[in-house]
Amino acid sequence: MTLRGRDLISVRDLSREEIEELLASARKMIPYAEGTKAMHPLANKIVAMAFFEPSTRTRLSFESAVERLGGTCVTIADASVTSMRKGESLHDTIRMLSSYADAIVIRHPSEGSARLAARASDRPVVNAGDGAGQHPTQTLLDLATMHEAFGTLSGLKVVLLGDLKFGRTVHSLAQALALFGCEVVLSSPPSLALPDQARRRLRQSGARVTDEEDVRRAMKDADVLYVTRIQKERFGDLAEYEKVAGSYRIDAALLQDAKPRLIVMHPLPRAGEIAPDVDGTPHAAYFRQSFLAVPVRMALLDAILGGPRRGAG
Amino acid sequence: MRELKITPIKNGTVIDHISNGLALEVLRILGVQTIDKDSTVSVALHVRSGKLGWKDIVKVENMELSPRKSNAIALIAPTATISIIRDFKVREKRPVDLPERIVGVLRCPNPNCITNQPEPVESEFEVTQRRPTVLTCAYCDREVEDFLHHLA
Numbered sequence: 115m116t117l118r119g120r121d122l123i124s125v126r127d128l129s130r131e132e133i134e135e136l137l138a139s140a141r142k143m144i145p146y147a148e149g150t151k152a153m154h155p156l157a158n159k160i161v162a163m164a165f166f167e168p169s170t171r172t173r174l175s176f177e178s179a180v181e182r183l184g185g186t187c188v189t190i191a192d193a194s195v196t197s198m199r200k201g202e203s204l205h206d207t208i209r210m211l212s213s214y215a216d217a218i219v220i221r222h223p224s225e226g227s228a229r230l231a232a233r234a235s236d237r238p239v240v241n242a243g244d245g246a247g248q249h250p251t252q253t254l255l256d257l258a259t260m261h262e263a264f265g266t267l268s269g270l271k272v273v274l275l276g277d278l279k280f281g282r283t284v285h286s287l288a289q290a291l292a293l294f295g296c297e298v299v300l301s302s303p304p305s306l307a308l309p310d311q312a313r314r315r316l317r318q319s320g321a322r323v324t325d326e327e328d329v330r331r332a333m334k335d336a337d338v339l340y341v342t343r344i345q346k347e348r349f350g351d352l353a354e355y356e357k358v359a360g361s362y363r364i365d366a367a368l369l370q371d372a373k374p375r376l377i378v379m380h381p382l383p384r385a386g387e388i389a390p391d392v393d394g395t396p397h398a399a400y401f402r403q404s405f406l407a408v409p410v411r412m413a414l415l416d417a418i419l420g421g422p423r424r425g426a427g
Numbered sequence: 428m429r430e431l432k433i434t435p436i437k438n439g440t441v442i443d444h445i446s447n448g449l450a451l452e453v454l455r456i457l458g459v460q461t462i463d464k465d466s467t468v469s470v471a472l473h474v475r476s477g478k479l480g481w482k483d484i485v486k487v488e489n490m491e492l493s494p495r496k497s498n499a500i501a502l503i504a505p506t507a508t509i510s511i512i513r514d515f516k517v518r519e520k521r522p523v524d525l526p527e528r529i530v531g532v533l534r535c536p537n538p539n540c541i542t543n544q545p546e547p548v549e550s551e552f553e554v555t556q557r558r559p560t561v562l563t564c565a566y567c568d569r570e571v572e573d574f575l576h577h578l579a
């Protein structure tokens with residue numbers, strides 16, 4: 115694979131072929147992620163987790179991925195305990211870290227921080243979320259979930275639902291879906307619509323994009339319903355929030371009209387967007403989606419850092 | 428017809444064909460205070476021009492433009508031409524030219540961009556579209572169109 119030694123800052127850094135290879139590799143990683151088989155392509159490798167913002171699931175899944183591949187982690191779990199407090203720049207902190215580790219995984223509240231880190235480091239850098247910016251491994255695991263369910267990505271009809279304005283996962287997901295010729299339906303209240311820049315880029319990349327505010331109509335013939343969190347903090351008025359959140363709530367009754375094979379996805383944690391009665395239906399894919407976080411991150415770290423493959427994998 | 432609305436200069440730079448009304452912004456980019464204290468800066472506003480209808484002209488004695496300043500001028504006044512005057516004659520004349528990357532000239536409009544924090548890096552934009560120009564922050568991916576408001 116051509117990813118060896120490379121950074122992953124934005125999903126746009128990857129070609130369609132590279133994404134396909136990563137998804138195929140992630141599939142093979144599943145038994146290793148579950149611990150039923152063992153491999154050590156990251157033996158003697160140290161991966162630094164530079165988390166300048168609280169995160170549990172992303173950090174833990176990266177740490178598990180490293181350990182499952184036989185590597186070791188060093189972790190900055192909270193910016194307040196690091197030199198950042200003493201006024202050291204991110205640039206200098208990363209510079210220092212890159213001399214202690216073979217690769218750096220970074221989560222930081224400012225947009226562009228991961229790009230800066232990649233320039234400061236002479237080791238590969240993986241973006242694990244930069245503010246409202248990119249979160250490429252989230253996008254990869256979203257794609258892996260769809261790929262696993264349908265055996266392909268091309269031609270899928272995907273509804274992106276809820277907060278398309280601030281939800282950081284949807285912009286890069288939409289971009290990646292465009293790369294695979296998916297049909298993207300945007301379904302959100304006008305106040306949370308996809309920003310113009312993201313919309314323009316989607317069109318430029320040749321995506322078929324439509325808008326449908328009404329959830330029921332948006333869902334018609336859809337293969338994937340990707341639900342995002344609608345955050346209370348985005349609304350000045352609580353009544354307005356209740357109204358919007360209420361009209362984007364997915365429950366089992368609503369799904370009766372859906373295609374039998376439709377999958378419902380959500381980056382989790384959910385806050386009432388998906389009723390618990392969906393969990394027991396064959397539509398629920400969000401727990402599988404969060405399970406795939408580890409094998410997908412394993413596939414990526416292996417591609418960037420892994421040693422030569424011994425035997426069949 | 429040779430018409431010089433302002434006193435000829437012996438050596439220096441003439442920035443001509445600036446879109447009408449933007450001469451003062453060009454001066455801001457040049458940084459008038461940094462210009463050699465014995466030099467004259469002359470500005471002609473609202474001058475008749477065949478091509479543009481009306482244009483502005485800025486002339487600075489004893490100064491040759493740095494590439495960075497020339498890039499910044501290209502951003503806000505893409506029609507401008509730059510003439511280098513030596514010994515009263517135009518020795519070199521070129522349109523301003525927008526490079527593929529603009530470093531340090533603009534501030535990123537995204538307040539949460541890492542380049543707006545105290546980091547030892549300069550802002551950097553990629554020209555992602557020409558005519559009209561659209562720049563994209565090389566760090567946070569935000570696009571800028573109203574350059575005048577984001578000059579560093």
Ligand SMILES: Nc1ncnc2c1ncn2[C@@H]1O[C@H](COP(=O)(O)OP(=O)(O)O)[C@@H](O)[C@H]1O
Pocket residue numbers: 430431434435436437441443484486510512515516517520
């Ligand atoms: N010695 C000089 N001092 C000041 N300005 C000059 C001098 N020579 C030429 N210019 C100005 O430089 C610009 C370019 O000169 P030129 O190529 O002769 O004119 P134009 O672009 O109008 O065909 C014009 O604005 C002209 O007025």
Ligand SMILES: [Zn+2]
Pocket residue numbers: 226535536537540541542564565566567568569
């Ligand atoms: Zn920026």
